[in-house]
Amino acid sequence: MEYSLGQSIGLSVLNILLVILLAPLLEGLIRKLVAFVHSRIGPPIYQPYLDLLKLLGKEDIVSSKSLLFRYSAILAFAAIIVTAVIVPIGARPPLQGAGDIIVFIYLITLSAVMVMIGGVTSESPFAFIGSAREMMMVLTVEPVIVISLIAVAVKAGSMQFGAMMAYQAATTPSLSMIIVAFTLFLAIVAQLARLPFDIVEADQEIMEGPFIEMSGPKLALFKWMFYAKELIFSAIFVAIFVPWPVTPYFLLNLLITLIKVVVLLVIVGVVHVVNPRLRVDQAIKYFAVMIFVSLIGLAFALVGS
């Protein structure tokens, strides 16, 4: 089933609006959950919106003359927003002809590279360490995402999220899918910079790393990018690993997806709150093992189980 032009545009707009406007609310939910485990009251659930508004209204202070420093935040944010139109949120991706998992990987890598470049060009030693850590993390975490998604693509016989979703909805979970769901989940925790993989920012060690010189609108965009990533990654995860139940009604599907996204983010939040931060070498060893685990998942997928 292909979308008509009108449907595609409508869905694209909806996805982008969801990612931009709903994502801070999910962050607020996680903060509330973390506060609950800490025995705190926590900030109001709409606090991330206030944070973003406040930061966007501040003066844009720059620490370096580099153009890349000025525009890294915009590019990182834009890359993630573009991702919104090629990922499934409640329905099949709006522009599924335009992009598959390869484009998706490129876009999320682009945002990670922009974080790195923003850090390196900000000329702060803390940012240098943070960017180096980001690079090490990207090099070990992204293979896990790629292999996990390819394992699903092998099973579905297509690299497009829509086809992967339709295939998963029609079958029951198999061994390979459970393995790669596990590895992808851990990779998502790392991608969202949640503990125990909050290594790039590590505010007690390197003072937010690449973001140390970011202030005002630039910081707001980077924060917003992380909120948007939370929604996008969890939407992908629930779309290709727990697509059930699929109803014929679009709004109902969307609602069910959002509930599943919240459940997944609650699990991410629990992992976040019960773990201290790993060192970068420990995290890399951890994900090196995860690469092998996801390769085993891929092997199972290739032999058809």
Place this chain on the structure above:
Amino acid sequence: MHSTAYCQAVEKAANIEVPARGRFIRTILLELERIQSHMLWLGIAGHIIGFDTVLMQSWRIREPVMWICEKITGNRKLLGMNLVGGVRRDIPKEIHPELLQVMDRVDKEVRAILDAVSTDTTLFMRCQNVGILENKDAISYALLGPTSRASGVALDIRVDHPYAAYPEVGCEVIVETGEDIWSRVVVRIKETIESVREIKDALRMMPEGPVIVVIDEPIEPGRVGVSSVEAPRGETHHFVITGEDMRPYRWKARAPTFQNLQGVPIMVAGETVADVPIALGSLDPCFSCTERLETVDVKTGKIKIYTKQELLQLSKQHFSKK
């Protein structure tokens, strides 16, 4: 804790005998201070490695201890209870049940924390075999308090040179031999549990009587008193020479952090940036205790040492200008 050390030094100089009840109250307050200090440290250590749940929970446990301190003395911290000759106030009978209740709760919750952190493999990855301080280094650099006790040095003023009510109440020296950050965590948690035991025993054994002795004749000038107290971070020494008009002629306090900081270069040698904050934090450093003043002429680089007369003159000039 510093006030206890100072008062003890003056009492030793002037041969003043503190009444038994006063000594017991001093012990109880010292241990209350140790509990809240160790809980504060545990939270900060958790925060340094990104484990904010430990921070929030241990500070929640700490809070009732502060409240009971406020109830006994009127202050949450810096209790202001010590006077030369005893303590300012008694711990009234009505507060005893509440104090025992708070201690029971602290005991239960600290044990729960010990159980929770002892099974946390991620925490082990960050704390075990990190920031190693070998037994011989701890001895040769003369490190103090929980830092040295975690490296297997059984050093505790409460046992080595008992003061206040420690001869009666007793004190178990907690020693771990892991030599790493994890051992420092365990030593401090176990010391908190031991402190709870000491407070309960002290409260039970506390005799009736006055809490302070009235000093009716002036303390002679020129007498020397030295006293040591086991502070939460290590040993604190106070040295006093009594002077005219019941004032100290000389007074020198040595806090433990300056000594403990000497161990940091060994702990962090060869470690990554990520391990430096927790290695430093594992000492429970008090940086304000390490401040020293030195006057250097910027142009010539010459260091000047002021005499007492010059300092007096400077301060007189300063105030006469106003």
